[in-house]
Amino acid sequence: MSRSINVSLIGNPNTGKTSLFNRLTGLNQKVGNYPGITVEKKEGICKLDRGFKAHILDLPGTYSLNTSSLDESVVVETLLNKHDKDFPDVAVVVSDIENLKRNLLLFTQIKDLEIPTILVINMADRMERKAISLDIDLMEEELNTKVVLVSARKNQGIDDLKQAITEYKNLTVAPCLNASVIDVDYFNRLRKTYPNQLTYKLWLVITQDVNFGKIDRGRDNDLDRVKKSSFEIKSEADLKRMQHKETVVRYQFINGLLKKVLSIDTINAKDLRTKLDRILLHKVWGYAIFFLILLIIFQAIYDWSSYPMDWIDESFAALSSLVSDSLPAGPFTSLIAEGIIPGLGGIVIFIPQIAFLFFFIALLEESGYMSRVVFLMDHIMKKFGLSGKSVVPLVSGTACAIPAVMATRNIEDWKERLITILVVPFTTCSARLPVYLIIIALVIPDRDIWWIFNLQGLVLMLLYLLGFGAAIFSAWVLNKILPIDRKSFFVMEMPAYKLPMLKNVGITVVEKTKSFVLGAGKIIMAISIVLWVLASYGVGDDFNNAEQIVIQQTAGQDLSQKELDQKIASYKLEHSFIGYIGKGIEPAVRPLGYDWKIGIAIVSSFAAREVFVGTLATIYSVESSEEETIKNRMKAETNPILGGPLFNFASGISLLLFYAFAMQCMSTLAIVKRETNGWKWPAVQFGAMTIIAYFASLGAYQLLQ
Amino acid sequence: MGKTIAQLKRGEIAIIKDFEETDVPLKLLEMGCLPGNIVTMMQSAPFQDPIYLNVNGTHLAIRRETAQKINVETYV
Numbered sequence: 001m002s003r004s005i006n007v008s009l010i011g012n013p014n015t016g017k018t019s020l021f022n023r024l025t026g027l028n029q030k031v032g033n034y035p036g037i038t039v040e041k042k043e044g045i046c047k048l049d050r051g052f053k054a055h056i057l058d059l060p061g062t063y064s065l066n067t068s069s070l071d072e073s074v075v076v077e078t079l080l081n082k083h084d085k086d087f088p089d090v091a092v093v094v095s096d097i098e099n100l101k102r103n104l105l106l107f108t109q110i111k112d113l114e115i116p117t118i119l120v121i122n123m124a125d126r127m128e129r130k131a132i133s134l135d136i137d138l139m140e141e142e143l144n145t146k147v148v149l150v151s152a153r154k155n156q157g158i159d160d161l162k163q164a165i166t167e168y169k170n171l172t173v174a175p176c177l178n179a180s181v182i183d184v185d186y187f188n189r190l191r192k193t194y195p196n197q198l199t200y201k202l203w204l205v206i207t208q209d210v211n212f213g214k215i216d217r218g219r220d221n222d223l224d225r226v227k228k229s230s231f232e233i234k235s236e237a238d239l240k241r242m243q244h245k246e247t248v249v250r251y252q253f254i255n256g257l258l259k260k261v262l263s264i265d266t267i268n269a270k271d272l273r274t275k276l277d278r279i280l281l282h283k284v285w286g287y288a289i290f291f292l293i294l295l296i297i298f299q300a301i302y303d304w305s306s307y308p309m310d311w312i313d314e315s316f317a318a319l320s321s322l323v324s325d326s327l328p329a330g331p332f333t334s335l336i337a338e339g340i341i342p343g344l345g346g347i348v349i350f351i352p353q354i355a356f357l358f359f360f361i362a363l364l365e366e367s368g369y370m371s372r373v374v375f376l377m378d379h380i381m382k383k384f385g386l387s388g389k390s391v392v393p394l395v396s397g398t399a400c401a402i403p404a405v406m407a408t409r410n411i412e413d414w415k416e417r418l419i420t421i422l423v424v425p426f427t428t429c430s431a432r433l434p435v436y437l438i439i440i441a442l443v444i445p446d447r448d449i450w451w452i453f454n455l456q457g458l459v460l461m462l463l464y465l466l467g468f469g470a471a472i473f474s475a476w477v478l479n480k481i482l483p484i485d486r487k488s489f490f491v492m493e494m495p496a497y498k499l500p501m502l503k504n505v506g507i508t509v510v511e512k513t514k515s516f517v518l519g520a521g522k523i524i525m526a527i528s529i530v531l532w533v534l535a536s537y538g539v540g541d542d543f544n545n546a547e548q549i550v551i552q553q554t555a556g557q558d559l560s561q562k563e564l565d566q567k568i569a570s571y572k573l574e575h576s577f578i579g580y581i582g583k584g585i586e587p588a589v590r591p592l593g594y595d596w597k598i599g600i601a602i603v604s605s606f607a608a609r610e611v612f613v614g615t616l617a618t619i620y621s622v623e624s625s626e627e628e629t630i631k632n633r634m635k636a637e638t639n640p641i642l643g644g645p646l647f648n649f650a651s652g653i654s655l656l657l658f659y660a661f662a663m664q665c666m667s668t669l670a671i672v673k674r675e676t677n678g679w680k681w682p683a684v685q686f687g688a689m690t691i692i693a694y695f696a697s698l699g700a701y702q703l704l705q
Numbered sequence: 706m707g708k709t710i711a712q713l714k715r716g717e718i719a720i721i722k723d724f725e726e727t728d729v730p731l732k733l734l735e736m737g738c739l740p741g742n743i744v745t746m747m748q749s750a751p752f753q754d755p756i757y758l759n760v761n762g763t764h765l766a767i768r769r770e771t772a773q774k775i776n777v778e779t780y781v
Contacts, residue, residue: 063732064732066732066735099762101737101762102735102736102763247734273764278748283751371766374766375750376751378750378768379751379752379754382754382768388755489768490768491733491765491767491771492766492767494757494766
């Protein structure tokens with residue numbers, strides 16, 4: 001039997017913690033969420049000597065145990081709750097050699113919690129170049145712990161670390177400094193009131209301001225009780241002053257320590273970072289470079305990914321016809337060929353785009369550039385009630401709103417975070433793309449403007465700008481009307497530039513794509529099947545005797561068998577369950593320029609936008625799911641009341657606007673519900689976006705027709 | 706009449722003197738923004754906000770409104 005040790009990796013952001021985690025666990029990891037909240041939880045298994053196994057938990061990066069964001073409160077919760085299944089047997093604090101002083105602050109706090117702690121000093125390979133030397137033995141003695149030098153990038157020292165983890169029982173749990181000197185009297189009283197509790201733990205419980213929604217992790221222990229107890233005799237300002245004092249005491253200890261153990265030859269020339277920052281943060285070049293990078297990303301997402309996407313599209317269409325040709329005809333075959341396979345295809349087709357987006361985002365994050373973007377954008381975003389940190393979600397939103405909403409977690413201020421979450425679905429996600437492409441192709445002429453711009457391309461770009469514009473504008477409105485106090489502050493480290501590690505980027509892409517496929521995929525799949533059922537079944541004579549009715553109606557017309565079959569399918573659909581729903585909402589959508597068939601497509605795509613095209617294909621009983629065929633069929637459709645083509649300029653623009661604004665994504669709503677801890681905000685979001693979409697489309701159609 | 710971090714020019718170095726604890730986020734202290742430590746103004750973002758500092762070896766960005774609350778002495 002192998003034994004498993006719980007290991008928590010803790011450290012400041014940008015210390016190479018993720019690289020170390022990847023080194024220790026390889027692809028042996030999984031990403032989930034903490035119960036009850038959507039903070040990413042990365043876990044992995046690391047094999048140790050003598051049949052030992054380490055269960056490694058990569059905690060979100062934090063500068064201290066004083067929380068100011070949801071990410072950070074997860075760290076504190078994990079370390080304070082002895083009964084939690086993730087509570088570490090040993091904590092591995094990752095620091096980097098160049099920021100040792102700041103990193104040690106967190107280390108001394110964790111040491112005070114009396115958890116066996118190993119100090120890892122990462123990026124040790126830089127020591128020689130930077131002329132840094134460390135007295136490890138003395139350091140171990142002063143800190144009461146094991147110190148391991150590693151280089152996660154160069155794969156050095158990993159075995160030493162594994163060895164240290166295996167021998168964790170030899171570590172002492174004695175703190176390395178006495179934090180209670182900040183107010184001896186207060187800490188003595190604390191100790192007397194709760195004799196069975198660790199004093200420093202009590203102190204953390206009292207001072208933490210965890211206002212990011214309650215973390216429901218199953219067993220809520222006595223934390224709340226202590227917090228609500230009679231011990232709140234210090235005012236908030238006093239507590240803050242004490243925390244301030246604590247920080248000073250810790251830095252005094254660290255400064256003293258580093259004086260003894262660390263020596264740096266400071267003949268360093270002006271470093272690369274300063275030079276690069278001069279350019280990348282320049283008031284003209286900085287923005288120019290950022291937009292150039294965005295352009296490349298968009299190019300990649302929409303151009304390069306079209307090759308694998310076309311291939312996937314064709315493969316699924318081929319598979320679908322193979323199944324319907326080779327299996328005996330019947331409802332089961334039809335379910336597989338028309339429900340399940342196209343449903344799967346609808347998920348798989350997004351993989352190239354999502355993977356490309358995560359690839360670029362991971363590159364930008366890994367290289368340290370993302371923080372520069374945040375820095376460049378903060379002032380502009382602040383005007384709209386957002387934070388510089390909202391840029392990352394808004395950019396991610398162009399792939400998918402789900403990871404984008406999750407990317408808001410590091411925004412400290414609740415109001416800024418909430419606004420970001422609420423407006424992110426306006427950005428043009430990749431699910432809108434199929435709808436946009438087909439409608440643009442139908443109603444916008446394929447014409448060049450000044451030889452270089454294509455009119456259809458320009459319209460697509462306008463739609464993207466419209467998405468961003470809507471997001472920014474609604475943020476501004478929300479900032480004005482939401483009655484939430486802001487205690488907005490903005491403190492962000494500007495990390496050193498690094499060459500991204502391909503391994504890290506690769507693992508991120510694989511993990512994020514997987515979680516998209518499994519998360520959003522399930523819902524799209526389920527909807528595809530429900531749709532198939534609604535479209536394939538109905539009640540009454542019209543549905544059951546569709547064949548005879550159509551044959552009677554068309555008697556005398558010289559129809560081929562194929563034409564007849566399509567007429568029957570269409571008639572059946574009209575009288576299926578979904579047909580009735582579509583007709584039911586027709587009065588509501590007619591002013592927008594739609595007929596009941598488009599109504600059906602809108603209803604079905606309320607769950608996920610990309611279903612729109614597929615539904616139209618079914619409604620028009622187009623046999624091949626090739627885009628060209630669907631397009632031709634749509635082109636031939638006439639307006640039942642006004643005559644003329646149904647998809648004309650007015651109704652096309654109306655549809656584009658509807659899809660630009662409407663909140664048609666159940667998966668996003670589900671994520672918003674989890675991030676905001678309730679149904680209130682997703683409901684507001686859904687209602688408001690649908691109303692905006694309806695009136696925008698109504699206005700456009702009525703003006704243009 | 707004191708000078709604050711917000712008034713430093715690009716490349717200027719100063720020593721942090723004091724600030725009102727309740728005005729400055731704790732996180733900033735944890736990053737090493739403590740009285741006695743050296744701060745260098747690296748540069749301002751376009752539109753002069755936020756600003757980019759090197760405090761005690763850590764490169765960090767803060768908003769101008771926060772910087773206005775931290776008094777410094779010019780380093781000689």
